[in-house]
Amino acid sequence: MLATGTAPEFAPPADPALARFPLFETRDVDEARVRGAQVFCDHKLQLLDRHSSIDARMCFKRLRGVGIGRMTYGAHVAVEPGCLEDFLLVQMPLSGAEILRSGDIVVNSSRRIATVASPQRPFSLRHEAGTEKLFVRIDRDVLERHCLQHLGHALRQPLEFRLDMPLDTAAGQQWMRALRWLVAELDSVADGEVITSRYPLLAAQFEQMLISMLLVCQPHNYSEQLQADAPSIAPAFVKRVERYIEDNAHEPLTIVDLAAHAGVSSRSLFAGFKRYRDTTPMLHLREVRLRRVREALLEGRPGQTTVTSEAMRWGFSHLGHFTAAYKRRFGESPSETLARG
Structure with a gap:
């Protein structure tokens, strides 16, 4: 069985x-295997081209039960991890290609298609020279606990995901948008430990957002139950916060402010938005603010209105991230919108 896909609409980051979370860099195969095992599990690592040398590099950041990383072996290698047992692994090449085999299933993975290795499913991997990838590591117990909470009952069999994740589908692009947003947020933090040590609730929200997105976007053996059990009518507190955001998007709102207005805990508010809106309160706020910037640019005049001033007015202090988010959302740059106004 061979999985293929067509080119997605996104490109690797410039x-x-x-990069601010380097874990190791080595030209030694044994060291690459040992250091890699500290993030993943014990595995076999073989250099397939004797005339080349390995140039392994990994950046990695852990947020509670979720780890996000970028890595390359820099050479054609074979990886034999067997079963992951304690974690799930999502791998998304930014360049190059990998071939993942599990039983009679073969997935040619590239920028067009990612792979999702479930904990109990053995697999092997061929990593081509010149391949670099993003990956997400999710602890098995945390993943199963989130799935149980969504289902409302215990898991009757191990959670198993489809092995290939096409990235040119709506679901695949939704997953990548969520991941790239989270990576951008991590890259924008001066001290990576701030999130986990000083803001544990924020780290918990990042963890829940990414796991919930995976459960929604990638088919698995509980997908039908999750879809069948999902109510279609949002509770009053979700609608109340949506109206509040529309009316007060210009204010410096926080998740605490929104929860206080709704009269529920931050955790309940976050869960309500994820369950009924498939987003988070703060992402919804960002969406509203992006729309307000667009309205201002369409109404503005070149020479009088500037992209920078409108972005700053609506709370976007990092212009690079703002421009990227704007282009993903509207299919054009802010300056192109302003020129059309």
Whole structure:
């Protein structure tokens, strides 16, 4: 069985993602295997081209039960991890290609298609020279606990995901948008430990957002139950916060402010938005603010209105991230919108 796909609409970031979280860099195969095992599990690592040398590099950041990283072996290698057992692994090449085999299933993975290795499913991997990838590591117990909470009952069999994740589908692009947003947020933090040590609730929200997105976007053996059990009518507190955001998007709102207005806990508010809107309160706020910037640019005049001033007015202090988010959302740059106004 061979999985293929067509080119997605996104491209690798201009700057190396997660560069502020270097874990190791080595030209020694044994060291690459040992250091890699500290993030993944014990595995076999074989250099397939004797005339080349390995140039392994990894950047990695852990947020509670979720780890996000970028890595390359820099050479054609074979990786034999067997079963992952304690974690799930999503791998998304930014360049090059990998071939993942599990039983009679073969996935040619590239920028067009990612792979999702479930904990109990054995697999092997061929990593081509020149391949670099993003990956997401999710602890098995955390993943199963989130799935149980969504289902409302215990898991009757191990959670198993489809092995290939096409990235040119709506679901695949939704997953990548969520991941790239989270990577951008991590890259924008001066001290990576701030999130986990000083803001544990924020780290918990990042963890829940990414796991919930995976459960929604990637088919698995509980997908039908999750879809069948999902109510279609959002509770009053979700609608109340949506109206509040529309009316007060210009204010410096926080998740605490929104929860206080709704009269529920931050956790309940976050869960309500994820369950009924498939987003988070703060992402919804960002969406509203992006729309307000667009309205201002369409109404403005070149020479009088500037992209920078409108972005700053609506709370976007990092212009690079703002421009990227704007272009993903509207299919054109802010300056192109202003020129059309």
